[in-house]
Amino acid sequence: MSYGKRIDTLCSLLAPCKTFADVGCDHGYCSEYMLKNGLCERAILSDVSKGSLAKAESLLSPYLRSGKAISVLGDGFFGVPKDTEQVLIAGMGGSEIIHILSHEEHGFMPARFVFQPMHDAEKLRRYIHENGGYIVRDFTFFDGKYYEVIVGGAKKGGGQVCDEICLKPYTDAEYEFGRENLARMGEAFVSRMKKLVKNLDKYLSEPSISEENRAELQRRKQRLEGVLQGEIK
Ligand SMILES: C[S@@+](CC[C@H](N)C(=O)[O-])C[C@H]1O[C@@H](n2cnc3c(N)ncnc32)[C@H](O)[C@@H]1O
Structure with a gap:
């Protein structure tokens, strides 16, 4: 069932x-x-x-x-x-x-x-x-x-x-994204990260956002791309 x-x-x-x-x-x-x-x-x-x-x-x-x-x-x-x-x-x-x-x-x-x-x-x-x-x-x-x-x-x-x-201490990235996600890069996790990057691109394309917000969104995008490229563990 x-x-x-x-x-x-x-x-x-x-x-x-x-x-x-x-x-x-x-x-x-x-x-x-x-x-x-x-x-x-x-x-x-x-x-x-x-x-x-x-x-x-x-x-x-x-x-x-x-x-x-x-x-x-x-x-x-x-x-x-x-x-x-x-x-x-x-x-x-x-x-x-x-x-x-x-x-x-x-x-x-x-x-x-x-x-x-x-x-x-x-x-x-x-x-x-x-x-x-x-x-x-x-x-x-x-x-x-x-x-x-x-x-x-x-x-x-x-x-x-x-x-x-499991006893090894978590890194900050593992706390944020989940240890197994970073180690295995499963389909659901990768597609979620790609979707988040796409959403950030949408916000970044808005001409009205402040420079401060733009910089913050850029930093976030770089972090997510780093995860997708396996650079952030
Ligand atoms: C979205 S439902 C999830 C039901 C089920 N656990 C599932 O995963 O399908 C959330 C349930 O948690 C109950 N709930 C929320 N806070 C709670 C708490 N502090 N203690 C006990 N039940 C709680 C709600 O009444 C509701 O029935």
Whole structure:
């Protein structure tokens, strides 16, 4: 069964685990994937919106009845135990994900996580590294729009192996663009960079922009071209 490319990509990055939490679950498709395929013993469906949570509750009602899933109405990690083995947070801004991870009472760095921030991916990568986490996968994919996905875990008590490459500190460019994108230059990432350059060319062709703005846009364009030429790592 396919849920569409974005959800299928997220599902493909989820590992088998005992406890799984889908924070901001909305429809609950990824939880359905985990439960249907026997990839987790127990799932927590959580959402801050009653209407969103109701969708997951309806989709997953047999699992809720059998106790294999529980639903929690609340902000972020409210009702999500800190020893949850794997956490998915997808479709929210990177700053919102940081707000959830850093919550005074309920926040924690999950043993394993899959994050799909809608923006502020750089901020999230930095937060992960500065707060006891590591990153094993970090790439762009395309499904009508460009999406970033970051997979990793907590350094302490993490549920997966972090090899030498993953332990190597990130460069500024890797924080900005994603380590895997710079190393592999995948199709979606390259096409996103080319699109950004094209947009900058459009702005630069406007005769009315100030010299200051023009210089800034030129600098940005040079940086993106440097990435495309493999000069910025
Ligand atoms: C765009 S939907 C994404 C749904 C699903 N995770 C996906 O990727 O398809 C974002 C969901 O996150 C929920 N949400 C936003 N902020 C939240 C927070 N702080 N805590 C829990 N849920 C939140 C929204 O109510 C909404 O259902």
